[in-house]
Amino acid sequence: MSVIILLISASLLIATGFLLAFIWSVKTNQYEDDYTPAVRILFENDVKQSTEPDTNEKTK
């Protein structure tokens, strides 16, 4: 019986972790644009330009 309680609390804990991750992702505007990042990641990084601007930086 105590095994069940342990299991349940562990699973709830993990699920809560995911819920928090979800809330964080909404908060940081990751749902604002679900198209551009997918394209952006496929661009070749330039070798010539050493200081590539950090495109993943979020706008405040």
Added chain:
Amino acid sequence: MTKDMKTTTLCYHCGETCEDTLISIQDKHFCCQGCKTVYEILNKVELCDYYAISQNPGLSRKTIIRPDKFAFLDDEQLKAKLIGYADTTQSHVTFYLPQMHCSSCIWLLEHLARLDKAILRSQVNFLKKEVLVVFDPAHTSLRKVTELLASIGYEPHFSLHSMSGKKIKTYDKSRIYKIGITGFCFGNIMMLSFPEYFSLGSAEDKGLLKLFSYMNLLLSLPVFFYGASGFFSSAWKSIRQRSLNIDAPIALAVLITFVRSVYEILSGSGAGYLDSMTGIVFFMLIGRFFQDKTYNTLSFNRDYTSYFPLSVTLVTEQGQERSIPVSNLEKGMRIKVRNGEIIPADCILFYGKARIDYSFVSGEALPVERSVGEIIYAGGRQSGSALEMEVVKEVSQSYLTQLWNNDAFQRKEEKGTSYIHTISRYFTLVLFTVAAITAAYWYVKDVSRLWNAVTSILIVACPCALLLSATFTNGNMLRVLQKFGFYARNAGVIEQISGIDTVVFDKTGTITQQGHTTIQYEGGMLSTEAQQLIRSLASQSAHPLSKAVLQVLPVSPLLPVKEFKEQPGFGTEGRIGDHRVAIGSAAYMQMEKKTRETGSSVYIKIGGNIAGKFVVSTAYRKGLPGLLTRLKKQYLLSLLSGDNDSEREKLKDLFNAQLLFDQSPQDKLEYILRLQEQGYKVMMVGDGLNDAGALQQSNTGIAVCDDINNFSPACDVIMKASAFSYFDLLLKYCKRNRIIINTSFVISILYNITGLYFAVQGQLQPVIAAILMPVSSVSIVLFTTGMSSFFAIPLKTAGRKNKTDNGKLI
């Protein structure tokens, strides 16, 4: 498919056909100097990867932007409104660039920093077609950044609307939070309820079950207080207004389920129905989200202010030119309007030759000519040389603005009540009757079971299945329609369309294609030599009609033209070799106009004789005859045109219906009103400001646009012009809406009857409730989305066919 045998050179930058191969760099050809310049700019800073990502990604640069076009961006007041954030080291500006269309655009726009060192960072939001540019105000300015964007083909779009400083609400974050949290709670409650469903656990596990139900209670709190809060507030609002909206029965069901569950758990008499309650809220939230997904970049309620330019060029008494915001324009001021600009206020022409295109305002297909001293009404677009004029009425008092502010042109609030609304009202009524009868029955028979039976009824028979069917059907249909270039304002519009029985079309810009012309030659055969002569002469003239003629003649070397004379707007002549050649209007040829002609004619004179004429008329949209034949079978059609009746004969054959010409915007509105008074449900299909009143008055107003990001009058639906050929299928699809909702409603009634059968007897087992609830919800969702996708199959075929016909996606 047969391949075009003629080898055509495509512009390396924008992919348009090059007329000659003169403009080139190494092996790369360009259609115009503008495109070449962009290539050079990009080549210099090694941004040519732009061309490697998509083929011919560039934007045509044939229209030249005059150097001081963005001078108004130096105005401090305007600047403050546009710049989102600024300190001494950086300024943030979000530009709206409707031209953005491919991944190359994203790449280039995110590498702006290489074009200008003062730009620190740029980030694209492709869906909104926006780019956020962070620049260093010490080394560059808003105007310079704008000019840079314009120079590479992405001219930012500013409107008075974006100037108002209000940020358009993009999406509701709290909605997503609610779905996430409710989903989390729902899933966990389901899991913790499993033992209860199957009556597992022996006597010694009682404590465990109790623990589970307390955990459920804890998990249901965020759902009840946060997730469902929207339903409660909406229901409360409707009750205070003494009407029952669709949220009221839901709120009641949620409330009763929660109260009863809390009572059962705390008293230890049962496990409650928290799984059902959270499930309902979860599915409803998803349904709402699905249905109310709004289009970020579209605006359905634009008014005339977004049509007008932001700034005008003021000519001061000293003869200097200065940009001022259009709102500061006053009576008596002198302004300059250049080629392609819109006239912002009613003016008197002082200088220049006005050739004004009023097609958007009045529906006249051909530009109107005005000479010095005449009054020019606001809203037209000048084509030709620059004009100087004096403002006689302020913007807010001009003819166009007055038209707009006419009461009849204002949007009526909600057009009729939703069909679902009516059904749900009956549903609620029936439900309460059943509940009352059951209560009466148990009151007589066994009072102890009354509470149990009545609450069960309200829990089981909540109209959520009905609501789910409506929200998911509408949501999915909106998405499907959007894929085919049909952007409805909201889900209610789909329902309205299913009731339509009359379709009224506008002519100019709606069934005709603006800027596209068909040319037919009438007269004696032209020899190859004659064709070459005409081509040589026409190529000397900048008049649009000469250019149109040029396009239909086969390519041949141009001959030198001597003694060239041009009378702008009328015709041109010259001597080529031994031939005197003239092309021009009937007046230019000193001929008498016989009858009203369709379109405009360009007469050809070689030697002393008229050889023939080219008739240039506006082209109808592709697939129009077929579309009309199909629509005729189901709808009453008519045509309202602001233009003259020169095309009456042609249209008569096509429409075989009532045709009205020379209609003012007010006439159009009244026509719609008359039809409505006769009991017709009218749909208006239009495009311009002259249709604005009719679009508002009609039961469903559809604006046809070549580019959905361009200005369109307020309407219910914005339709891409490319969707025009299968417009009938779109309407048919909308009509399916009711069938799907009715069918799924029947299914949900069956579920309800099953549930009620147990509930009225006061013996609803938790397991039955628990199974019925998700099964009914999920099956309704699957059924509606499946059906609405199934009915979209003919649309898909038509869309694909349309795409291959056009060669490329528009």
